[in-house]
Amino acid sequence: MSAAQTPALPSVPLAPVVCPLCQHDQPIPLFSGPDRLQGVPGLFRICRCGNCGLLYQHPRPTPDALDMIYPAEYPPHQADAYQTTQQSIHPDMLKMAQFVGQQHPHARTLLDVGCGSGAFLRVVQQTYPNWQVVGTDPGAGAVAAARQHGLTVHHGMLEQLDLPRQQWDVVTLWHVLEHLSDPVGTLDYIRTQLLAPQGVLFLAVPMADSWDARLFGRDWVGWDLPRHFVIFTHASLQAMTAQSGFQPCAEEQFFTDYFATESLRWRLAATAMPYALRRISIAATYTRPFRLLIQPYIRLAHAYQRTTVLTGAFQRQ
Ligand SMILES: [Zn+2]
Structure with a gap:
C-alpha cells in the first residue's frame, strides 16, 4: 500500500510483556501480522515462550489501547x-x-x-x-x-x-x-x-x-x-x-465449518492472484457445493477433536 493510500490512523501503542504463564522473559518470535478482522493499524507479533512454550503476543497493546483494538463495530x-x-x-x-x-x-x-x-x-x-x-x-x-x-x-x-x-x-x-x-x-x-x-x-x-x-x-x-x-x-x-x-x-x-472456511478466505485474500480471481475464489467459499466439498475434512477434524475451538x-x- 502506498503512503498516499495509508489511512491516517495512529498505530496501536505496544509494550513488552513477560510470558503470561511462567513469567519468564524468553520470547522467541514466530511471525508478525496485521489485524485482519477489524483493520486496526499496526503490525503485531506472536512469540513462543522459550521456557514453557506458551504462545503469546509480544509486545502487545497497552491497557489504554483497548478502545482502539475493540472498535465500536467489533x-x-x-x-x-x-x-x-x-x-x-x-x-x-x-x-x-x-x-x-x-x-x-x-x-x-x-x-x-x-x-x-x-x-x-x-x-x-x-x-x-x-x-x-x-x-x-x-x-x-x-x-x-x-x-x-x-x-x-x-x-x-x-x-x-x-x-x-x-x-x-x-x-x-x-x-x-x-x-x-x-x-x-x-x-x-x-x-x-x-x-x-x-x-x-x-x-x-x-x-x-x-x-x-x-x-x-x-x-x-x-x-x-x-x-x-x-x-x-x-x-x-x-x-x-x-x-x-x-x-x-x-x-x-x-461441529462447525466456520473457522476452517474463514481461515481459507483469509488465505485467499492474502494470495498474489489477480484481484478478480481472488474475489471469485472467496465468493465460491460461500456456496453450497464448496461447503459440501470441505465436509470430509471438517468431519475428520471433528472426529479427532482437532477443530479450531x-x-x-x-x-x-
Ligand atoms: Zn512461559
Missing part, C-alpha cells in the same frame, strides 16, 4: 450479534448451553464473563428459565446492547466488580481467556472469589494445535491479532488451568 459487541449476520459464527450456542446443563445439572446461577451483547445469556435464559444469569463485560457498547435485551450485565473488569462471592454454580469464559492480560490471575480470582464450592468453570478457546491452525498457518483466524494476547495448545491450556487450581472434567468440540469444563483440583 461484531460480538453489536446488539444483534449472532442473531443475523453473525449467525454462522456460533450456530452452536444452544449446544454450549446444553453442555453446561449436562455437566452441572444442579446449577441455578451462571455468570458469563466477557458476555458481549449477551447472546449466550439469552440462550441460557430460554433453555433454563429458572436460572439466575448475569454477565460482565469491559466494553460499554456491549453492556448497553446486552441491557437492551433486559439482561443484568455489569460493566467493567471482572476483578473490579462487586459481585456476590463464592455463589456462582457456573462461570463461563467463552472466547475470553485468550483476550486477557493476566489470564492466570483471572482464573485464580474465579476459583477463589466467585465459584461456589461445587461450581464449574466453562471455557472455549481457539487451539493452535488444531488441524485448522496447522493447515492455515498465519492465515488461521484463531490468531485474531491484536485482540488475542495468548493462544493455547492442549498442553498450555492444561498447564495454565492446573496452575490456577483447576482440573478438566469434560471436553467437547462442536475447544470447549472445556473444569472443576477445582
Whole structure:
C-alpha cells in the first residue's frame, strides 16, 4: 500500500510483556501480522515462550489501547450479534448451553464473563428459565446492547466488580481467556472469589494445535491479532488451568465449518492472484457445493477433536 493510500490512523501503542504463564522473559518470535478482522493499524507479533512454550503476543497493546483494538463495530459487541449476520459464527450456542446443563445439572446461577451483547445469556435464559444469569463485560457498547435485551450485565473488569462471592454454580469464559492480560490471575480470582464450592468453570478457546491452525498457518483466524494476547495448545491450556487450581472434567468440540472456511478466505485474500480471481475464489467459499466439498475434512477434524475451538469444563483440583 502506498503512503498516499495509508489511512491516517495512529498505530496501536505496544509494550513488552513477560510470558503470561511462567513469567519468564524468553520470547522467541514466530511471525508478525496485521489485524485482519477489524483493520486496526499496526503490525503485531506472536512469540513462543522459550521456557514453557506458551504462545503469546509480544509486545502487545497497552491497557489504554483497548478502545482502539475493540472498535465500536467489533461484531460480538453489536446488539444483534449472532442473531443475523453473525449467525454462522456460533450456530452452536444452544449446544454450549446444553453442555453446561449436562455437566452441572444442579446449577441455578451462571455468570458469563466477557458476555458481549449477551447472546449466550439469552440462550441460557430460554433453555433454563429458572436460572439466575448475569454477565460482565469491559466494553460499554456491549453492556448497553446486552441491557437492551433486559439482561443484568455489569460493566467493567471482572476483578473490579462487586459481585456476590463464592455463589456462582457456573462461570463461563467463552472466547475470553485468550483476550486477557493476566489470564492466570483471572482464573485464580474465579476459583477463589466467585465459584461456589461445587461450581464449574466453562471455557472455549481457539487451539493452535488444531488441524485448522496447522493447515492455515498465519492465515488461521484463531490468531485474531491484536485482540488475542495468548493462544493455547492442549498442553498450555492444561498447564495454565492446573496452575490456577483447576482440573478438566469434560471436553467437547462442536461441529462447525466456520473457522476452517474463514481461515481459507483469509488465505485467499492474502494470495498474489489477480484481484478478480481472488474475489471469485472467496465468493465460491460461500456456496453450497464448496461447503459440501470441505465436509470430509471438517468431519475428520471433528472426529479427532482437532477443530479450531475447544470447549472445556473444569472443576477445582
Ligand atoms: Zn512461559
